[in-house]
Amino acid sequence: MRTVIGIDVSKNKANIAVTTYLIVVKESAISLDMLGFNELKHVVLQFGGNPEIVFEATGVYSRRLEYFLQREHLNYHILNPLTAKNRIATGSRLRKNDKRDAQRLAITEFTEQLEPYLLAYKQDPIYRELTDMNRYYDQLNEDKKRARNRVHRVLQLVFASFGATKDGFDFDNKLSWELLTIFPHAQLVRDIGDLNELESQILSAHFKGVGSKRAHDSARKLWKLAAKNGDAVNSDNTRQMKALAEQVLALEVKQNQQVSRMIELGKSLxxxxxxxxxxxxxxxxxxxxxxxxxxxxxxxxxxxxxxxxxxxxxxxxxxxxxxxxxxxxxxxxxxxxxxxxxxxxxxxxxxxxxxxxxxxxxxxxxxxxxxxxxxxxxxxxxxxxxxxxxxxxxxxxxxxxxxx
Structure with missing residues (x-):
């Protein structure tokens, strides 16, 4: 006797529909915590101990259920969201709720998966851990993009010539952001009044990879850009510029650290x-x-x-x-x-x-x-x-x- 348990997973709960021979014989709702998982285990034992379980991948919410099923060595079939959507959609009328979705997932497992689904290859947990780590890396990258976009607006007010297309600094270069942390306004460069002193301040910042020649070239470039810059303001935007430049650099450091952790974790692969x-x-x-x-x-x-x-x-x-x-x-x-x-x-x-x-x-x-x-x-x-x-x-x- 083939028994399928369809589970519709939402944020804090899951609806369960137990189906035998295309007939729903039991329905219930459980919470997505250990109390709910124990209820699910009781249902599994009630129907022979090893029924087929089918549910849709719903991001972080279904991950807890998946981990529980793996730990209990239960046979499950996790569906791609698009596949699940096509299974659930029936007829020309839209009638959709969590209870019906669980029923449809269970019933369509009989018709779409004629033979019981068996997970032929189980990945090492290290791959799932790496996926989570890379998603955090992508989040850091999105934060860095937003910070860079904010920099563009503020830079037009305090040091527009710094990022000029033709003669300005390249923002793909780390040194450009480091220079903005100590010279967030063109007037700060002009106030120094001496090219050698400007070069000395760049060297004293001890930026990695910046020697006397690179400091000299950067100082001359800063001098020229500041001299021709047309200032718009000299107020709190200077503080904002410094803070945003430091934020971009900090996010880049976090990204590099995250990649290093990923490489360390995956070096056995x-x-x-x-x-x-x-x-x-x-x-x-x-x-x-x-x-x-x-x-x-x-x-x-x-x-x-x-x-x-x-x-x-x-x-x-x-x-x-x-x-x-x-x-x-x-x-x-x-x-x-x-x-x-x-x-x-x-x-x-x-x-x-x-x-x-x-x-x-x-x-x-x-x-x-x-x-x-x-x-x-x-x-x-x-x-x-x-x-x-x-x-x-x-x-x-x-x-x-x-x-x-």
Whole structure:
């Protein structure tokens, strides 16, 4: 007798529907805490001890339930949100609530999953830990972007020429932010009145990697920019500029520390060193790819991995109509973003020889869309990564498929 327990997980509770032979035989609601989990365990024991459990991935809320099921060694099927949405939607009328969702999840497990779902490959918990760490890294990056946007507004009031497009400082350079912490207003540079004193103050700040020559060049550049700057204010915006520059630097330090912790945690994984043999992938990119892609050994084909990332293509072909193909973007946007910028690095002319750049340059002139061409190389890179990890081999340009 096949028994399926459908669970609709929300923030603080979960609705349960126990189904046997497509008939709902028991329904209840539990809290997402140990009391509720013990109730669920009691229901599981009541129906033989090992029924099938199906629920939708709902971010951090379903993680607690998943951990409990793993710890109790219970068989569960966790659904992608889009898959769950398609299962739950029925008929032309919208009738949706938590109770009905739990019923639909349980009933459709019979019709959509004809054989009981068995989790064929269980990932090491280290991969989930790395995913959480990388999400925090992304949060820090978003905070840094917001701080940089605020800097742009304040800079126009206190030192607009500092960030001038042609002659100003490059904000991708750490020194630029460090200089703004000690000279957040053009008038502060002009008040010094002596180029040697300006250079001396830069040296006395003991910025990492800044010697006498670099300090001299920075001082001369600051002198010229401050002399031609048109000030708007000389008030609290100066304090804001200094605070924002310090905030950007602090967030960058936190990001670097987070990556170091990730590398330390993942150094036992063999794929960390394998990925770094690919030109354009350093230790930081490698560990972030692993954190978002997880254990690639659980994927049997490149198409499965493409679907997970979200670069599989849509297809609408009906009658005489055939639509243009686009990527679905239904997968992991974090992994997709990392892969995109990795390809950008690999196709750089200054990068070491690699088959990704060869394929890109071969098709660049004939392609009408640079972005589509980059997505094709993302697919090629995924194929390469999957092959290297499955076969436990380092990357070799000589053995790579140049002409394919």
């Amino acid at each position: 063999p794929e960390l060193s394998l990925l770094q043999t690919i030109p354009g992938i350093g230790s930081s990119t490698a560990i972030r790819l692993i954190s978002e892609l997880g254990d690639l050994r659980r994927f049997h084909t490149r198409q499965q991995l493409n679907s997970y990332v979200g670069i599989d293509t849509t297809e609408v072909d009906s009658g005489d109509h055939q639509s243009a193909r686009h990527i679905t973007k239904h997968g992991n946007p974090h992994a997709r973003r990392i892969l995109y910028w990795t390809v950008i690095l690999m196709i750089n002319p200054q990068m070491d020889n690699n088959h990704i750049r060869d394929a890109y340059q071969k098709r660049r002139e004939a392609s009408s869309s640079k972005k589509k061409l980059i997505v094709r190389q993302m697919d090629r890179l995924i194929k390469t990564i999957l092959y290297l990890i499955k076969t436990n081999q380092p990357y070799s340009y000589e053995l790579s498929p140049h002409s394919k």
